[in-house]
Amino acid sequence: MKRRTKKIIGLITVCIAAICLLTYGISASQKAADYRRKIDNSYNRNYFELVGYVQNIESYILKSRITASPEKTAKLLEGAWRSASLASTALSQLPIDQDLLSSVSKFLVQVGDVANALGTQNINGKPMTEEQNKMVADLQQYAKDLSTGLDEMTKNVTSGNWRWINIERSSGKVIGEEAKEAGMQDINTINKTFEKYPTLIYDGPFSDHMSSLEAKGVTGEQITQEQGVDNVKALFPESEISEVVFVSQNDNVNIKTFSYTIKFKDQERGEGSIDITQQGGHPYWMIINREEGEKKLDGDQAKEEGLKYLASIGITDMKPSYYLIEGGDVTINYSSFINGIVIYPDMVKVKISLDKGYIVGYEGKSYLMNHTDRVIIEPKITMEEAREKVNKNLQITSSERAIIPTEFGTEEYVYEFRGNSFDSEFLIYINSNTGLEEDVLIVIQDENGTLTV
Amino acid sequence: MNVKLRTIIIALVAFVAMFLLTSEAAPTKGSSTTSNLQLLARAINGEARGEGYLGQVAVGAVILNRVKDSKFPKTIAGVIYQPGAFTAVADGQINVPMAANSTALKAAQDAMNGFDPTGGCLFYWNPATATSKWIWSKTIVKKIGKHNFAIK
Numbered sequence: 160m161k162r163r164t165k166k167i168i169g170l171i172t173v174c175i176a177a178i179c180l181l182t183y184g185i186s187a188s189q190k191a192a193d194y195r196r197k198i199d200n201s202y203n204r205n206y207f208e209l210v211g212y213v214q215n216i217e218s219y220i221l222k223s224r225i226t227a228s229p230e231k232t233a234k235l236l237e238g239a240w241r242s243a244s245l246a247s248t249a250l251s252q253l254p255i256d257q258d259l260l261s262s263v264s265k266f267l268v269q270v271g272d273v274a275n276a277l278g279t280q281n282i283n284g285k286p287m288t289e290e291q292n293k294m295v296a297d298l299q300q301y302a303k304d305l306s307t308g309l310d311e312m313t314k315n316v317t318s319g320n321w322r323w324i325n326i327e328r329s330s331g332k333v334i335g336e337e338a339k340e341a342g343m344q345d346i347n348t349i350n351k352t353f354e355k356y357p358t359l360i361y362d363g364p365f366s367d368h369m370s371s372l373e374a375k376g377v378t379g380e381q382i383t384q385e386q387g388v389d390n391v392k393a394l395f396p397e398s399e400i401s402e403v404v405f406v407s408q409n410d411n412v413n414i415k416t417f418s419y420t421i422k423f424k425d426q427e428r429g430e431g432s433i434d435i436t437q438q439g440g441h442p443y444w445m446i447i448n449r450e451e452g453e454k455k456l457d458g459d460q461a462k463e464e465g466l467k468y469l470a471s472i473g474i475t476d477m478k479p480s481y482y483l484i485e486g487g488d489v490t491i492n493y494s495s496f497i498n499g500i501v502i503y504p505d506m507v508k509v510k511i512s513l514d515k516g517y518i519v520g521y522e523g524k525s526y527l528m529n530h531t532d533r534v535i536i537e538p539k540i541t542m543e544e545a546r547e548k549v550n551k552n553l554q555i556t557s558s559e560r561a562i563i564p565t566e567f568g569t570e571e572y573v574y575e576f577r578g579n580s581f582d583s584e585f586l587i588y589i590n591s592n593t594g595l596e597e598d599v600l601i602v603i604q605d606e607n608g609t610l611t612v
Numbered sequence: 613m614n615v616k617l618r619t620i621i622i623a624l625v626a627f628v629a630m631f632l633l634t635s636e637a638a639p640t641k642g643s644s645t646t647s648n649l650q651l652l653a654r655a656i657n658g659e660a661r662g663e664g665y666l667g668q669v670a671v672g673a674v675i676l677n678r679v680k681d682s683k684f685p686k687t688i689a690g691v692i693y694q695p696g697a698f699t700a701v702a703d704g705q706i707n708v709p710m711a712a713n714s715t716a717l718k719a720a721q722d723a724m725n726g727f728d729p730t731g732g733c734l735f736y737w738n739p740a741t742a743t744s745k746w747i748w749s750k751t752i753v754k755k756i757g758k759h760n761f762a763i764k
Contacts, residue, residue: 169619176622244686251685254695258746261683268682327695365682411753411763412731418754432666432729444727448665485721486713508725522726 212246236278243271262353272363312345376530379439451487452514504529538591658700667757672723
């Protein structure tokens with residue numbers, strides 16, 4: 160081939176390659192810009208929804224304070240709850256560091272929770288107290304302040320200079336310090352509004368009293384970590400244990416504990432970890448990980464093994480309630496059963512392996528928080544009177560007295576009615592003092608156990 | 613090396629580069645419907661794969677503790693997918709499906725059944741790699757495996 164032709168072919172090849180590369184490059188960067196736009200649209204949507212819902216919270220609460228009837232108050236507070244829920248969800252989708260807006264998140268969750276609790280109270284005919292009125296007034300003010308803060312932020316978001324990517328890149332920075340990017344200042348200002356946010360105590364699962372409930376079941380004297388080793392060894396037949404090793408002392412939690420690892424002589428028994436309470440040396444939780452073999456035990460045998468274990472740690476008068484078979488183990492829930500009353504707050508879970516019947520798990524937080532000697536209050540209404548309160552569609556199969564936990568750390572005395580209707584099984588709880596229906600649960604059963612929702 | 617050979621090599625490199633730069637990442641498998649248990653197991657796998665069993669249950673427990681805390685989203689999916697919360701979500705490991713007999717799924721089951729080796733913690737980090745001043749300001753409760761666990 161002539162030298163010049165080769166040269167031309169070479170040149171053309173390079174040009175074609177360059178053009179293709181350029182074309183693909185442009186196309187790829189257009190795709191990237193497209194994706195970026197979609198993400199930014201999603202952030203903008205969530206931001207503007209947040210702004211709208213926060214304004215709704217404010218107006219619902221304000222209206223609820225001036226309306227004439229408790230029923231209408233309840234309805235308006237329900238609106239505030241719904242708006243707060245939606246605002247929460249919108250906020251959680253923004254790329255703002257969790258810690259920077261944790262106080263706003265807390266406010267949105269609590270305002271909804273308070274609204275729900277007070278709404279229910281109003282529906283049940285109980286009027287608001289002075290304190291509750293003040294709480295609502297405070298919350299309305301915070302909703303207003305948040306709204307004002309967001310208004311300022313919205314000016315920046317809609318200014319044309321806003322870039323959500325700058326917010327994404329700011330993640331991990333401490334509040335105030337390096338927040339020079341546009342938009343971070345707005346977020347800091349909103350945060351400052353919540354610096355004086357009060358502690359709220361009310362009947363709801365997110366009330367501030369929930370994180371500092373007293374652990375009623377933690378009794379006894381403070382033990383040392385060496386004594387704890389003996390406590391742990393005592394949980395198993397002496398022949399099984401090779402060593403119990405102290406791991407840590409845990410003081411920064413509600414229930415102070417000692418952590419240990421458990422080493423067994425037989426490798427097949429697995430390896431375990433356990434926390435026991437510093438006061439009294441009670442087991443708090445235990446997890447033993449092992450390979451399970453072929454299933455040999457049936458449900459009743461497993462329940463018996465669990466009861467034997469509970470007796471060995473000083474927990475008596477327990478009745479199995481629910482169970483769940485997962486892999487080669489079964490996890491059984493036990494509740495206190497005293498004087499014919501099932502006490503659900505005093506609940507423990509025992510995990511038993513279905514090949515050898517070994518105890519491979521224990522979970523006792525609920526029992527440690529709630530178990531006390533209770534003075535059984537006599538019911539104001541009889542079982543028969545309570546039965547009348549149950550929906551007539553329910554074909555009742557059994558009934559019993561019980562104590563159930565509320566979502567906010569208290570207990571209620573109830574009658575439990577189990578029955579069938581609409582192709583489903585239900586548990587209905589009627590308060591034995593007030594006759595009001597406390598709760599309805601659906602019972603779901605399959606070959607692996609029962610679940611209530 | 614003569615000019616022709618050099619040109620051809622450059623052209624070949626350009627073609628290869630072009631394909632590499634512009635091929636889109638294939639959609640990850642397993643992103644179809646995920647129950648909460650499966651989602652939790654995937655998060656545990658993404659975040660604590662090299663950890664012992666206890667460390668895996670602990671990560672699951674932190675996620676569930678966040679669901680119950682007012683400062684975080686109120687659903688498991690909300691907590692897991694909160695922007696910036698978990699690296700396993702940012703880098704796509706969340707999409708690896710977990711088999712029924714996997715350790716991560718077993719750990720997720722224990723966490724869902726209420727087993728909490730952390731005693732209520734809401735945060736965890738690897739002290740060997742974390743540099744954020746914010747995370748280090750949290751109150752540490754205990755260390756499990758290579759993670760510090762903190763409550764507030």
